[in-house]
Amino acid sequence: MEHEQTHDGAPVIEATGIVKRFGGAVAVDGVDIACFAGEVHALVGENGAGKSTLMRILAGILTPTEGQVLVDGRPLEGGDAKASLEAGISLVHQELSLVPEMTVAENIVLGFTPTRGAGFIDRDEQRRIAQAALDEIGVRVDLDEPVARLSVALRQFVEIARAIARQPRVLILDEPTATLTPAETDYLLAMLQRLADRGMAIIYISHRLPEIFALGDRVTILRDGQLVRACAIDELTSDEMVDLMVGRELKRELETHREDVEPGPVVLCARGITAPGVDGVDLDVRAGQIVGLGGLVGAGRTELVRAIIGADVRTGGTATMTIDGETTDIRSYRQAVANGLAYVPEERRTDGLALTMSVRDNIALPNRRRLSRLSVLRRGRIREFAMELAHAVELRPPVITADVGSYSGGNQQKVVLAKWLGHEPSVIVLDEPTRGVDVGAKAEIHRLVRELAENGTAVLVVSSDLPELLELSDVIHVVRDGRIQGTLDSSEADESAVMRLAASGEAEVPA
């Protein structure tokens, strides 16, 4: 209804020819986007399509490699967050950026805390600004309450109040509903509509298509950093949008599936797993089977696998490993590893590797028992062992004495795999095993994962890379809101089917 009026005049914010490269990887590749006053502009795309990167460029947090951001036709200094704020652009971050120990009022004015002379905080003015911002979005919350004591949903609204308090002309929201219930979501959508009606330009990122259709005037669809379509929202159906996001031509690449392998007995068995972000999940992985976990970022997949293997605290449910007919409860992560678990975490640099140590030492770490005698390291054995595994994963170059930190992302990930291959795992859990990895290394890693399964290892893979998930998995569980929303057999799974289960959530927010 709005776009008739919004299209007159120049856009409030306009970005042209935006390119952002991180080293060799192109995150955003020549994208234009414009948003008019009073318009809600939806930005959609798969995980990794470049949405958040683009928004951070608009907000001046990142400097574009190429291209320009214009506000009212005037170019904005790239990468200057302060200048962007002053030009009236406010970004509501995907991750909450509040200071938990500070009060609601202090958080709302953080960064432009009002002062009287001599630098003393003007508490009255602080409360007035905060209250005005909260009133504007119609949220009632005690100004003196520390943010840590608020519910996640209320924190999200305080975050929005904080953006509103600067009286922006452009409000960017990155997945604001990820942590909200359907009722809270409805409230948020109505509130944003009111703000738009009063002339604010709103850019709205969400994976949840019903929201997009309920709120958006226009939509920009990104795929692999490129602009695929920009149009009025009512020109597309929900299915067409999904197809544009995943790319019709990419769908169901040549069948590279393993021949039908008869999976063995259940090795990893989880029942009623609950944890923060995980809500009662049952899951089985059989020997020789590759089970994939699909879903959107933030759906709770990482939390789920970490709760199953005991890497994080489980609040409910049981998990067992059955090896050679013997079943043991997974009571602690350490004990699970001792029983033959391997875990390739999502963040290899912070959780997977000791970057200042050599390739050899990283490979030796989980295998130290078999590489020592009476607690004394057998250095010759370690060298041979590491060399053998470095070759098995095709580490290039295979210099086992070099620090892991000096290798590229793909090679680093191979080292993570190498150290666990040496462990000869009965169960391996891989979280985003090829994120940030080049194509060649990716193929190597896929080959290694398949080989593990062929040798009878039970494999559980979390991946946001849909082609990868489809290519590797025998069975795919799609996770949403900490629950398994649906299970797809390899024969019936395709990208659209996974995305529909992951994103549309028919039972949730009505369109």
Place this chain on the structure above:
Amino acid sequence: MTTTDAASTDGESVTALEGPGAAGPEGFQLLPWMADRGIVLFTVALVLFAAVFVDGFASLANITDVFNRSAPIGIVAVGMTFVVISANYLDLSVVSQVATSAVTLLAVSNSTGSVALAMLAAFGVALVYGVVNGTAVGIFKANAVIVTLSTTFIGLGILRWASGGSIYFGPNDGPIRAFGLAKIGPFPLSMLVLILMTLLLSYVLRRTTFGFMVKAFGSNREATRLAGVNTAWIVIGAFLMSALGALIGGFVLAAFSNTAVSTNGTGYDFEALAAIVIGGTSVFGGKGSVLRTLLGVVFVSVLSNLMVLSGLGFGVQQMAIGALIVAAVSLDALARKAGAA
């Protein structure tokens, strides 16, 4: 888990260097080289300088004196090296540990007549220190600096209360006195103890799975935990090594002077740290060695000795050591930045 887009967060790993070799010969970087190898050069240069230009340095009497003074601190420092490598900064409680060890040795042996019993009692106290410090830091994840500062207070409080602040003198004919006076050739026995402790702890750090895990933990504690390591035990073990150094250091100190008092060990926390970081062990954890600490001890002792011989007062020495520590930790941080992948 992160909730940002994959492509935007992982750019950095893509930009990381290709493996060494693939990237061609690596350029020479001065800062990492200095942080890594500088201590060898500086120590040699300092000793040569002293021998040539400073009167009285190169005499046997002076060198023996340097070793006698530096042996207790050196022994404490090689033990504390484990705590620093485990990325837990330092063990301030060596101050009260050294005092307790020295006082226990003389007080118990004086009252029971058994040196063995006295050593056993001191050993028991060291065990308690290591376990308490290690448990608070390793299991409760409390900050190591605060914990060890507090256990220093607790330990000194107990010691002063129990000893009434009195000075204990060993008998002039006992085995402790004999040990303190013993020499191998021209060198005091304390020097042999320092060298043996260095070799022993160096072996533990470099060759045992425990030492390996201490380094790994210091380099990345979460990755080490996820490799299936019992990280609480690693931290407790590191503090036990520090307690062992303080125990033996206290023995040597008591034997050397044949006296013990609750103020023994004052300043050992700082001087041990000086030796460790000047030796080139990283306060960020994961990198370092016991042999480096020995070099650091030699460097600091020779430097102090030079200043004494040149007639510079204690104030100047203190200032110089403080400045050196700032320089060493700054170099460590800069080198880490320059060498970061």
